Amino acid sequence: MLQHKTTAFFKPYLARSTISISKTINRMINSHKKYTASLIIFITLQFIAACNGEEVQPDISLFLPSNFPPPVYDISSNPITPEGFALGKKLFYDPILSRDSTIACGSCHIPFSSFSHVAHSVSHGIDDKLGTRNAPPVMNMLWHTTFFWDGGVHTLDLVPFNAIQNPVEMDENIANVYEKLRRQPTYRQLFTAAFGSEDINTQTFAKALSQFSLMLVSANSRYDKYIRNESGGELTAEELEGLALFKQKKCNTCHATDLFSDFSFRNNGIKEDLTVDKGRYLVTLNPDDMGRFKVPSLRNLSQTNPYMHDGSITTLEGVLEHYAEGVLLSETLDTLLQQPDGTLGIPMTSPEQAKIIVFLKTLNDIDFNKDPRFAE
Amino acid sequence: MKNLKFILVAILAFATVFSITSCEEEDESTPGPLTLHFENRAGSSTLNFGQAYNNEAGESLTFSTFNYYISNIKLKKADGTYYTVPKDSSYFLIDGEDNESHEITLNDVPGGDYVGFEFVLGVDSLKSASDIGQRTGVLDPAGAAQGMYWMWNSGYIFVKVEGTSPAVTEVDGHFFYHIGGYGGYSSPTINNLKNISLEAHNSEKASVSKDAHPEVHIYADVLEVFKSPNSLSVAQSPVVMFAPQSTDIANNYADMFSINHIHND
Numbered sequence: 001m002l003q004h005k006t007t008a009f010f011k012p013y014l015a016r017s018t019i020s021i022s023k024t025i026n027r028m029i030n031s032h033k034k035y036t037a038s039l040i041i042f043i044t045l046q047f048i049a050a051c052n053g054e055e056v057q058p059d060i061s062l063f064l065p066s067n068f069p070p071p072v073y074d075i076s077s078n079p080i081t082p083e084g085f086a087l088g089k090k091l092f093y094d095p096i097l098s099r100d101s102t103i104a105c106g107s108c109h110i111p112f113s114s115f116s117h118v119a120h121s122v123s124h125g126i127d128d129k130l131g132t133r134n135a136p137p138v139m140n141m142l143w144h145t146t147f148f149w150d151g152g153v154h155t156l157d158l159v160p161f162n163a164i165q166n167p168v169e170m171d172e173n174i175a176n177v178y179e180k181l182r183r184q185p186t187y188r189q190l191f192t193a194a195f196g197s198e199d200i201n202t203q204t205f206a207k208a209l210s211q212f213s214l215m216l217v218s219a220n221s222r223y224d225k226y227i228r229n230e231s232g233g234e235l236t237a238e239e240l241e242g243l244a245l246f247k248q249k250k251c252n253t254c255h256a257t258d259l260f261s262d263f264s265f266r267n268n269g270i271k272e273d274l275t276v277d278k279g280r281y282l283v284t285l286n287p288d289d290m291g292r293f294k295v296p297s298l299r300n301l302s303q304t305n306p307y308m309h310d311g312s313i314t315t316l317e318g319v320l321e322h323y324a325e326g327v328l329l330s331e332t333l334d335t336l337l338q339q340p341d342g343t344l345g346i347p348m349t350s351p352e353q354a355k356i357i358v359f360l361k362t363l364n365d366i367d368f369n370k371d372p373r374f375a376e
Numbered sequence: 377m378k379n380l381k382f383i384l385v386a387i388l389a390f391a392t393v394f395s396i397t398s399c400e401e402e403d404e405s406t407p408g409p410l411t412l413h414f415e416n417r418a419g420s421s422t423l424n425f426g427q428a429y430n431n432e433a434g435e436s437l438t439f440s441t442f443n444y445y446i447s448n449i450k451l452k453k454a455d456g457t458y459y460t461v462p463k464d465s466s467y468f469l470i471d472g473e474d475n476e477s478h479e480i481t482l483n484d485v486p487g488g489d490y491v492g493f494e495f496v497l498g499v500d501s502l503k504s505a506s507d508i509g510q511r512t513g514v515l516d517p518a519g520a521a522q523g524m525y526w527m528w529n530s531g532y533i534f535v536k537v538e539g540t541s542p543a544v545t546e547v548d549g550h551f552f553y554h555i556g557g558y559g560g561y562s563s564p565t566i567n568n569l570k571n572i573s574l575e576a577h578n579s580e581k582a583s584v585s586k587d588a589h590p591e592v593h594i595y596a597d598v599l600e601v602f603k604s605p606n607s608l609s610v611a612q613s614p615v616v617m618f619a620p621q622s623t624d625i626a627n628n629y630a631d632m633f634s635i636n637h638i639h640n641d
Contacts, residue, residue: 077507146562152529154561157508161517162527174518202518206508283529284565285620 057082058373062142065219067227067258071142073156073214080211083194088212090190091205093376096180097160098126098170105163105209108135111375114300114368115139115216121311129168132277134311136296137304139218139368141210145263149293149309152283156213157206178205218299218368219258226362227258235362242359249346251356253336254295260363265292266334269327269344270308277310290332302364316360320353405487406586410451412480412493414470415636416442417597425472431602433609437551441538442472442598443524445499445514451485452492454581459486467499469514469524470596489581493592497570497630498534504558505530529618531556534568535629537601543611551610553601554617555625566618568626572633580638591639600632601625 060082064071078084091097095104108123109115115138117123122131133149147153153162163169164177178200181187188198195204223243225233235243246252256262265280267290274281274291281289293309301307306314313319327337327345337345348356368374416423418439423429428436446468449461461482471477503510511517515532517525524533537553544551559567574594576582582590602608606624616622 074507077509148528151562153527154505154530155507158517158527158530165527173522175522178518202511202516203508205518280563282618284560284563285618286563286565289563 058085060085060215060373062215063217063219064142065217065224065228065258067224068140068143068219069257069259072145073142073210075142075214078157078207078210078214080214081194083190084208084211085215087187087190087194088208088210089374090187091209092212096184097164097172097177099172100126102126103170105160106376108169109138111371112369113137113303114218114365116300116304118303118305121306121314123169125166125169126171131166131168133309134306137300138213139216139299140259140297141213141216143259146294150280150283151263151265151294156210159213160206160209174202181205216368216374218365220367221299221363221365223359223362224258224365236358238355239359239362242355242357243362245348245352245356246359249348249352249356250336251346254334255298260298261295263294265289265294267291267293267330267332268308269322269329269333269337270310270312272328272330274330274332279309288332291330292332298360299363300365300369301360303369316357317353320348320356324348324353407484407486408584408586409589410482410485410490410582410584411589411591412446412449412482413591413593414446414478414480414596415593416470416472416478417595417599419597419599423472423598429599431599431610432604432607433602433611435541435543435610437539437541437602437610439472439537439539439598441536442596443533443536444470444497444596445524445532445534446470446480446495446497447499447503448494448496449480449482450494451482451490451582452494454489454491458494459488459490461485467503467514469520485584487585489583490590490592491579491581492573492575493594493635494571494573497572497633498556498568499532499558500569501558501567504532505561526556526618530561531558534570535601535626537598541610541614543609544614545611546614551614552617553615553622553625555622555629557618557622566620566623568622570626570630572630574633574635576635576638580635581640582638583640588640591641593636593638595634595636597632597634601629603628604631 060080062075062080091105093104093106095101095107097104103126108117108120108125110117117135121134123135124130136149141156144156147156147159148162153159161174164172164174181200187200191200191204191208192198194208222233222235225231226235227233254262254264254266267274267279271277271291278290280292280294281287283289301316305316306312307316307319313322323337323346325345327333329344333344339347418429423439423442425440426438428438431437447466448463449466451459451461453459468480469477499515503515511521514520517527521532524536525531526533533554533556535553535555539551540549541551542549555568557566557568559565559569576592582592584590606628608625608628613621616625
């Protein structure tokens with residue numbers, strides 16, 4: 001039926017086939033000039049109304065750092081708006097998403113620790129139940145190719161559902177979350193403001209949460225400023241030595257680009273028994289993926305301890321020691337951690353490890369952790 | 377202004393193409409509806425939840441769930457050509473507990489005699505990997521697909537069979553088969569999608585026209601999940617979800633459908 005309507009609407013224009021298309025269009029535009037004018041006035045009024053509001057809208061322009069590779073998430077499918085971002089933020093910090101209203105996304109992804117669960121090897125979710133893996137920081141999601149330690153989710157929009165229904169995280173039925181949100185007039189207003197309809201569904205819910213997490217871009221560390229030749233980007237001789245060692249020891253093979261991850265899945269020798277957590281195997285069922293986990297970024301390490309997929313190493317010194325002399329052999333151990341002479345790990349002296357740590361600390365982004373736009 | 381012009385040209389071009397396509401469709405014989413009616417069976421009888429049936433291994437099974445996705449339906453005409461149901465309206469979830477879901481009515485099927493049907497048992501890989509905007513209706517993980525979607529491993533469960541058996545000694549005698557796997561998004565993995573092709577018997581045909589509404593009665597035999605080519609024992613394997621063994625079960629259920637008869641009322 002829609003087709004017929006469309007055809008009928010354009011018939012007068014189609015009929016004038018002798019007139020050039022541009023002439024036709026000019027006529028259409030002219031006839032709509034007064035509507036355009038009123039539309040502009042309307043939009044202006046909207047802006048004035050917004051300015052008179054109690055809160056000033058935060059800057060929601062998306063930060064695309066020049067030292068980062070091209071984004072992965074298709075932002076045109078979900079353009080970030082002030083209303084969408086505000087709604088996403090409210091959802092992120094609202095424990096209503098959990099079964100008994102005790103756990104929010106922000107419970108285990110805390111802003112001051114780069115949206116990780118600092119000082120927790122694994123997180124305690126609902127009823128203080130423990131998970132099996134360390135809550136990763138939520139940052140630079142725009143560039144992630146997969147999500148979670150095993151990469152089981154392939155689009156950011158589907159990430160929240162996994163945590164919501166997980167029995168040890170939020171243990172809630174998602175349809176029930178929508179029901180609870182629909183009962184709150186505030187949420188109905190916020191969804192209307194963000195998406196033009198108070199319809200709370202999988203599309204609008206997921207897109208709002210994605211808008212918030214997409215904004216969590218961390219790329220203003222001293223290292224970033226150094227690379228982009230910006231003021232405040234001075235690195236000390238020792239830090240530069242650490243950077244040179246980081247490359248020399250080939251850390252950047254896995255911790256690649258200025259995202260400091262190639263997002264591949266690797267076994268870095270934490271466990272000999274790979275059946276404890278089969279990692280990527282659970283998603284691909286490929287025996288070569290047993291005990292492999294996604295390479296994490298190295299940004300904001302000072303706020304995201306403990307480290308590794310199971311949170312088993314508490315300090316950066318411990319991490320470097322692990323790579324130097326603690327790597328355990330198993331069937332799928334990454335070949336980069338097996339030297340030609342049969343020794344395991346990456347040969348590094350203690351002073352070299354210390355210098356690499358000095359460099360890694362230049363990746364701390366204080367502005368990001370304190371950004372008032374993102375805090376609860 | 378230039379942008380506006382461009383948009384208008386695009387709309388105009390689109391509308392023109394659209395109107396041409398719709399004219400072509402109108403040239404075909406008068407379309408009508410066709411219904412595919414799925415009847416869940418346990419061997420020679422209708423499947424009733426709560427009633428006991430024996431599998432090939434001789435185990436007594438009482439079913440509580442039998443759900444499956446049907447997608448990408450193609451109808452085969454007597455002359456060997458096909459009508460493909462528009463992809464976006466070709467996803468269906470047959471829910472064992474919801475009788476309404478057992479009838480798939482296809483509207484605007486071009487007139488003609490249909491003698492066979494093809495469909496995908498499961499949700500094809502393209503749709504399985506699609507963005508959130510396409511996850512509506514039976515594909516909404518928080519709606520109709522709840523319980524038919526793995527949140528931790530983005531993908532639909534194509535066939536879900538659950539029940540109890542005295543042969544099972546674990547988990548209170550329950551068995552669970554959640555079979556999915558569309559081949560993987562970024563790394564290859566198991567692919568349990570099955571292309572199903574059904575032929576009508578005894579030169580039966582579904583004659584579609586504006587005045588007739590044929591119904592194709594399709595049997596789905598749950599006991600086929602447990603046999604040929606791989607005999608499945610609930611005692612030995614009470615739980616199979618995303619695991620290598622799921623491919624054995626998918627190979628079993630690939631032949632669970634058959635056309636029983638066609639009404640041409």
